[in-house]
Amino acid sequence: MNSWIIIVDERRIGGMLNAVRNLEGQAVAVVIGSQALAQTAAKYSFDKIMFFAAAENVPREVYARQIAIKAKEEAPDVVIATDAPTARVILGTIARQLDAAVVSNVRALSKNGNVLTAVRSAVEGKVLEDIEISGKISAVFDGDDEDMSAEAAPAIENIVLDAPTADAKIVEKAGSSNEAGIENADRVIGVGMGVTAKDDLKMIEDLVAAADAEIACTLPICDDMRWFPSQRVIGSSHHQIAPQLYIAMGISGQPQHMSGIRDAQVIVAVNNDPDARIFKNCDYGIVGDFHKIAPALMEAFKHA
Ligand SMILES: Cc1cc2nc3c(=O)[nH]c(=O)nc-3n(C[C@H](O)[C@H](O)[C@H](O)COP(=O)(O)OP(=O)(O)OC[C@H]3O[C@@H](n4cnc5c(N)ncnc54)[C@H](O)[C@@H]3O)c2cc1C
Numbered sequence: 001m002n003s004w005i006i007i008v009d010e011r012r013i014g015g016m017l018n019a020v021r022n023l024e025g026q027a028v029a030v031v032i033g034s035q036a037l038a039q040t041a042a043k044y045s046f047d048k049i050m051f052f053a054a055a056e057n058v059p060r061e062v063y064a065r066q067i068a069i070k071a072k073e074e075a076p077d078v079v080i081a082t083d084a085p086t087a088r089v090i091l092g093t094i095a096r097q098l099d100a101a102v103v104s105n106v107r108a109l110s111k112n113g114n115v116l117t118a119v120r121s122a123v124e125g126k127v128l129e130d131i132e133i134s135g136k137i138s139a140v141f142d143g144d145d146e147d148m149s150a151e152a153a154p155a156i157e158n159i160v161l162d163a164p165t166a167d168a169k170i171v172e173k174a175g176s177s178n179e180a181g182i183e184n185a186d187r188v189i190g191v192g193m194g195v196t197a198k199d200d201l202k203m204i205e206d207l208v209a210a211a212d213a214e215i216a217c218t219l220p221i222c223d224d225m226r227w228f229p230s231q232r233v234i235g236s237s238h239h240q241i242a243p244q245l246y247i248a249m250g251i252s253g254q255p256q257h258m259s260g261i262r263d264a265q266v267i268v269a270v271n272n273d274p275d276a277r278i279f280k281n282c283d284y285g286i287v288g289d290f291h292k293i294a295p296a297l298m299e300a301f302k303h304a
Helices: 013-021 035-041 060-074 085-098 198-210 219-223 277-281 290-302
Strands: 003-007 027-033 048-053 078-081 101-112 115-122 127-133 137-141 156-159 187-191 214-217 245-249 266-271 284-287
Touching: 003 013, 003 085, 013 027, 013 078, 013 101, 013 137, 027 035, 027 060, 035 048, 048 060, 060 085, 078 085, 078 101, 085 101, 085 137, 101 127, 115 137, 187 198, 198 214, 198 245, 198 290, 214 219, 245 290, 266 277, 266 290, 277 284
Parallel strands: 003 027, 003 078, 027 048, 048 156, 078 137, 101 137, 187 214, 187 245, 245 266, 266 284
Antiparallel strands: 101 115, 115 127
């Protein structure tokens, strides 16, 4: 039972590889992007890497059909990708070529004879359900990352892509989180609706400066309060980030927000409600009013 792991960025490569490792057969990394990304994939214990070098300034989705035609030739039983927008387009196009079942929120996969079982999260992550599939599957991965380093680098096969037939090129990245600096920041501090007065932002901004961090926010802080532009919104419908440290100030922890920080190394939550959902999904939880906690954290950063 061979698997394709679609790689369009560095997120959760080890987690996806781990999910297909139980299935026996080959685990093939399918890298769409730059040579540097292919080299990153080569650090993981794949059996093989297929590298589709995408032209610069061409949206990688344009190549989805060519990659899907290659998938038809190779006929992998399992194709897995993260929910990154580019990966989802490629996964969906492959699924159509392979006539595969598309299953979202997949945490783990196992195999019994010819039947595959996908464990997927449902009801906003409160429930895990098993789905049995007898044909091919295209899975959107929702599990955690894992260390799956390679002892020896797998071979990289370069696949030549035809020039895109669609006349599409990236002229400007509107609303890019890079523009706001949050994508590459080591530390990000997120502002939520618990920060009710705009004047209180000054306190958070002082903390941001002391921590040498970037400021981000939840969707209602952008859409309803209009305190920040959409470049700073974190979550499923906006930006996914992977900082070393994310501090959530007055954020309840709804799944749409948390999916944007699932690759953060350490999550600290500050919330005055001890039952806030975010406390179930953080590394350190501080129950308290941000008016008191923000200045205390600022002092701690200043003296660190
Ligand atoms: C299709 C769809 C897509 C969405 N996409 C996104 C997305 O990409 N990103 C996103 O963020 N949201 C998104 N949302 C919205 C999401 O569902 C939540 O509504 C939102 O994330 C909640 O924001 P919040 O945590 O700031 O506010 P709230 O849920 O109102 O939480 C505020 C928190 O602050 C705490 N608090 C109050 N006072 C204090 C205090 N003094 N000190 C400390 N804590 C305090 C409260 O206990 C509470 O937990 C989406 C929703 C939908 C339907």
